[in-house]
Amino acid sequence: MKPKRKAIALISGGLDSMLAARILLEQGIHVEGLNIFTGFCVEGHTHAIRNKHKNKVKRNNALWSAEQIGIKLHIVEVIESYKDVVLNPKHGYGANLNPCLDCKGFMVAKAKEWMEAHDFDFIATGEVIGQRPKSQLRSNFPVVARESGAFDRLLRPLSAKLLPPTLPERAGWVDRSRLYNISGRTRRRQMELAAKFGISDYAQPAGGCCFLTDKSYSSKLQDFWNHKVERDYELDDIMLLKVGRHLRPSKQWKLIIARDAGETQYLSGYRSKFAHFSIISHSGPLTLVDGNIPAEEVEKAARLVARFGKSRYADQVDVQYTGRDGSEKMLSVSPMNPSEIPSPWYV
Numbered sequence: 001m002k003p004k005r006k007a008i009a010l011i012s013g014g015l016d017s018m019l020a021a022r023i024l025l026e027q028g029i030h031v032e033g034l035n036i037f038t039g040f041c042v043e044g045h046t047h048a049i050r051n052k053h054k055n056k057v058k059r060n061n062a063l064w065s066a067e068q069i070g071i072k073l074h075i076v077e078v079i080e081s082y083k084d085v086v087l088n089p090k091h092g093y094g095a096n097l098n099p100c101l102d103c104k105g106f107m108v109a110k111a112k113e114w115m116e117a118h119d120f121d122f123i124a125t126g127e128v129i130g131q132r133p134k135s136q137l138r139s140n141f142p143v144v145a146r147e148s149g150a151f152d153r154l155l156r157p158l159s160a161k162l163l164p165p166t167l168p169e170r171a172g173w174v175d176r177s178r179l180y181n182i183s184g185r186t187r188r189r190q191m192e193l194a195a196k197f198g199i200s201d202y203a204q205p206a207g208g209c210c211f212l213t214d215k216s217y218s219s220k221l222q223d224f225w226n227h228k229v230e231r232d233y234e235l236d237d238i239m240l241l242k243v244g245r246h247l248r249p250s251k252q253w254k255l256i257i258a259r260d261a262g263e264t265q266y267l268s269g270y271r272s273k274f275a276h277f278s279i280i281s282h283s284g285p286l287t288l289v290d291g292n293i294p295a296e297e298v299e300k301a302a303r304l305v306a307r308f309g310k311s312r313y314a315d316q317v318d319v320q321y322t323g324r325d326g327s328e329k330m331l332s333v334s335p336m337n338p339s340e341i342p343s344p345w346y347v
Contacts (some may be wrong), residue, residue: 005173006120007155008111011073012041013061013209015190015202016126016158021167022069022197023157024124027175031124033073034114035062036107037115038082039207039235049243049266061209068199079235086212087231091143096218101143108148115153122153122168128190129159129183138162146287158182158190185325191204211242220246222315227251227291236270240288246347247304248252253291254347255301257308260285274324277305281318284309299331 009021011033021031055132066073087107088259089099104127104187111123129138141163145154152167160166161181169176182189194202211217220241225231240256243263248254258264264286267276275289287305298321306317312335321329 004028005122005168006032007122007124007168008032008034008115008118008120008126009071010107010111010125010126011035011062011066013065014126015067015194015199016131018065018069018126018127018202019190019193019197020124020126020157020198021066021071022199024174025069025071026197027178028073029174031071031129032120033062033071034111035073035075036110037079038103039077039238040086040211041081049262057284065202074114076114078106078110083232084104086092086233094133094213096180096213096215098212098218100132100213101140103210103300104135105147108150108154110145112150112153121173122155122166123150124155127156129162131183131185136324165220199338211238217241220347223248223254227254236273240267240270240290244285244288245246245308247341247345248347249300249304249345250291250293251296253293253297253301255304256288256290257305258285258287264280271322276322277302278320278322279306279309279311279317280320280330281316282309282311282314284311284317298329299333300336302331303333303336304341307338307341311335322323 007024007029009017009024009031011021012016012035021033024031063073085099085102086097089097089102091101094100108123108125113144115123127136127141129136129141136143141156145151148154155166155168156163157179159182160169160176160179162183165176168174223246224233224237224241243256243266244259245257246254247257256267258267267286267288270288275293277287277289279285285308289301293301302319302321306312306319312315315334316332317335319331319333321331
């Protein structure tokens with residue numbers, strides 16, 4: 001009997017990676033999934049925090065996708081080793097701070113490490129020619145295969161017929177005639193394929209969970225770097241950039257203002273690490289102070305905080321300031337007028 005071949009499939013949680021794995025399962029390949037946790041793609045994170053998202057499904061789409069097609073999923077945390085990809089991408093950034101080509105090569109390299117450590121035969125991804133403006137250009141597919149070290153053990157089942165045959169195809173582990181020739185940005189054929197396989201529920205086809213592709217998030221991350229001694233980050237830093245309004249009235253400090261009760265509850269978990277403001281006389285958001293705020297600017301910050309929440313129309317608002325050393329100060333202030341808040345303050 002021929003040995004049953006084994007593939008490790010990169011599972012992002014989107015439809016394409018689910019289909020790539022399912023195509024191989026249809027050919028009798030043993031498939032297991034691999035999800036790479038960088039810290040920038042946290043499924044359901046903001047949906048779970050914000051009140052306005054309370055009706056949205058809260059799930060880890062990678063785990064959910066693997067369950068739907070019946071494969072085991074391994075999650076590998078790479079927060080530290082991924083930093084060099086974000087900070088020093090060899091191939092540069094995309095439209096925002098997304099190092100997509102370097103990222104894909106990094107993830108395939110991690111899959112190769114896993115493949116070799118667990119005696120698997122090849123790697124599969126859900127990449128489609130022309131679907132992404134940089135990482136999925138036909139001309140960049142060989143770059144990913146080469147720089148990851150995977151070479152021809154990297155199979156893209158959705159576009160395989162448009163690419164040179166890989167080792168799994170040449171060796172007969174996979175039947176090339178049962179692979180696909182999908183290209184372009186439209187997801188029509190993937191949705192038809194999902195229907196064929198009986199897959200009716202999946203993450204938004206054109207979506208993506210990487211915050212680095214988001215313009216607003218990238219602006220906050222760049223501002224964060226601009227005001228730090230070193231261009232670096234920790235997991236808490238990149239998580240906080242996803243939450244609240246970020247206003248920077250000064251080079252020395254900025255405010256992170258919760259947008260609803262859900263975010264106030266989330267930010268309250270950081271009160272021991274940050275100076276913060278709480279509105280006492282009215283219902284209002286918790287606000288963290290990132291940086292060192294001079295004593296003479298505390299009142300200005302309190303007026304800015306009072307501008308948000310139900311206190312915005314009050315004549316006087318009681319705001320409590322708690323320093324990082326635990327010291328407390330009560331201020332009675334008038335909310336800042338919108339005309340006093342320059343638009344550059346909004347990061």
